[in-house]
Amino acid sequence: MKPPVFSYHDPRSLAEAVSLLGRLENAKVLAGGQSLMPMLNMRYVLPDHVVDLGRVEGLAYIRDDGEAVVVGAMTRQRDIEFSPLVKEKLPLLAEAILSTGHRQTRNRGTIGGSLCHLDPSAEQVTVAAALDATLTIEGPRGRRTMPFAEFPVAFMTPNIEPDELLVEIRLPAWPKGHGYGFVEFARRHGDFAIASAAALLQVDGSGKIARASLTLGGVDTAPLRMTEAEELMVGQVPDEGLFRAAGEICGRIEAMDDALVPASYRRKLAAVMSRRALVLAQGRVERP
Amino acid sequence: MTEMRKISVKVNGKAYEAEAEVRMHLADFLRQKLGLTGTHLGCEHGVCGACTILLDGRTARSCLTLAVQVDGHEIMTIEGIADGDTLHPLQEAFRDNHGLQCGFCTPGMLTTLIELLRDNPDPTEEEVRIGISGNLCRCTGYQGIVAAALDAAKRMRALS
Ligand code: FES
Ligand code: FES
Numbered sequence: 001m002k003p004p005v006f007s008y009h010d011p012r013s014l015a016e017a018v019s020l021l022g023r024l025e026n027a028k029v030l031a032g033g034q035s036l037m038p039m040l041n042m043r044y045v046l047p048d049h050v051v052d053l054g055r056v057e058g059l060a061y062i063r064d065d066g067e068a069v070v071v072g073a074m075t076r077q078r079d080i081e082f083s084p085l086v087k088e089k090l091p092l093l094a095e096a097i098l099s100t101g102h103r104q105t106r107n108r109g110t111i112g113g114s115l116c117h118l119d120p121s122a123e124q125v126t127v128a129a130a131l132d133a134t135l136t137i138e139g140p141r142g143r144r145t146m147p148f149a150e151f152p153v154a155f156m157t158p159n160i161e162p163d164e165l166l167v168e169i170r171l172p173a174w175p176k177g178h179g180y181g182f183v184e185f186a187r188r189h190g191d192f193a194i195a196s197a198a199a200l201l202q203v204d205g206s207g208k209i210a211r212a213s214l215t216l217g218g219v220d221t222a223p224l225r226m227t228e229a230e231e232l233m234v235g236q237v238p239d240e241g242l243f244r245a246a247g248e249i250c251g252r253i254e255a256m257d258d259a260l261v262p263a264s265y266r267r268k269l270a271a272v273m274s275r276r277a278l279v280l281a282q283g284r285v286e287r288p
Numbered sequence: 289m290t291e292m293r294k295i296s297v298k299v300n301g302k303a304y305e306a307e308a309e310v311r312m313h314l315a316d317f318l319r320q321k322l323g324l325t326g327t328h329l330g331c332e333h334g335v336c337g338a339c340t341i342l343l344d345g346r347t348a349r350s351c352l353t354l355a356v357q358v359d360g361h362e363i364m365t366i367e368g369i370a371d372g373d374t375l376h377p378l379q380e381a382f383r384d385n386h387g388l389q390c391g392f393c394t395p396g397m398l399t400t401l402i403e404l405l406r407d408n409p410d411p412t413e414e415e416v417r418i419g420i421s422g423n424l425c426r427c428t429g430y431q432g433i434v435a436a437a438l439d440a441a442k443r444m445r446a447l448s
């Protein structure tokens with residue numbers, strides 16, 4: 001249970017980090033270390049080089065750009081948890097982050113690290129999908145931005161080159177008074193979720209749903225935006241029956257099967273978690 | 289090829305300097321290089337919480353931190369909690385409430401609770417349970433630990 005031998009690099013600037021990644025073979029980026037360190041200790045990964053972003057200036061911040069909250073990739077989960085701006089503008093993220101590991105891991109773990117690790121049951125991954133986040137990626141060929149929906153290419157595999165770094169996450173804020181709900185099912189508090197659901201609802205003056213976002217985490221190889229359920233709800237007056245119907249759509253997905261959790265159980269949980277998230281979101285809507 | 293680095297770190301208010309392999313995690317560094325064996329290692333992959341220390345005032349799992357990462361930083365370990373021979377009120381409360389049996393989880397429980405009670409001096413039972421949810425104890429069944437934490441909070445409020 002000790003990390004394998006590697007060379008360690010601690011660049012001070014983004015330019016230095018990118019140039020290291022461009023020239024080192026088989027390098028791994030160390031952000032908060034809360035996923036990479038266990039993988040190193042267990043020798044699931046055997047990098048020749050570790051590039052630690054811990055001393056790179058200017059990658060940790062939470063800013064308001066009017067329509068969105070912009071978060072630096074090296075922002076610690078704890079700072080997201082305690083940010084008044086996140087609480088006000090992104091209450092869904094503020095709620096979900098409380099289920100991310102434990103205080104001790106949130107003190108170190110970063111949002112960028114979690115997104116690049118791309119565990120399908122990770123709360124920040126699910127929320128990024130729910131909010132239609134935009135990612136800024138920096139590499140030797142310059143900067144590019146990408147909608148989060150294009151980021152997962154396969155199970156735990158992000159759409160990013162080995163010489164590129166995720167530097168910023170832009171999370172669009174929903175209008176004041178929107179409803180939000182994040183629920184998950186895990187065997188113990190802080191464990192990886194077997195299934196989670198993130199719901200966002202905006203209700204218009206007549207009491208009908210004007211906009212809906214429903215995302216499932218942990219059930220498939222990447223977070224699943226349930227567009228069919230979203231379309232079903234828009235234009236309707238929210239009630240138990242509608243949310244049950246949306247949940248039933250979620251119960252028909254192709255879920256992952258593994259040694260511990262059969263797909264049928266994940267589907268059942270998907271239906272229940274999504275309904276609960278919607279009910280929670282509806283209860284929090286403040287009518288204009 | 290083993291790569292070594294010199295690491296300067298303040299632990300419990302005292303400055304230390306030691307060479308270590310870059311792949312060495314902080315728990316091994318504290319235990320093997322600095323002789324501070326109060327920090328325990330249970331799982332070495334971030335699950336049990338036994339190795340919890342405070343890094344610049346925030347709890348962290350020392351098995352998930354490389355020693356090189358703390359160069360220039362400040363650490364507090366279990367050895368830094370008591371004031372000489374005088375136990376910290378949290379330690380007193382653990383003794384009085386059967387908050388430990390074998391003591392393996394205790395360093396991590398105490399460091400975790402130091403942060404919790406600093407940030408939230410009057411926690412509810414539920415907040416304590418969530419606060420220690422990342423720390424496994426195989427002996428006590430947690431009841432004594434929760435009682436000790438609530439008792440310690442009361443003692444610490446009376447002192448401040
Ligand atoms: S030894 Fe670090 S969490 Fe178990
Ligand atoms: S007292 Fe033995 S593990 Fe907690």
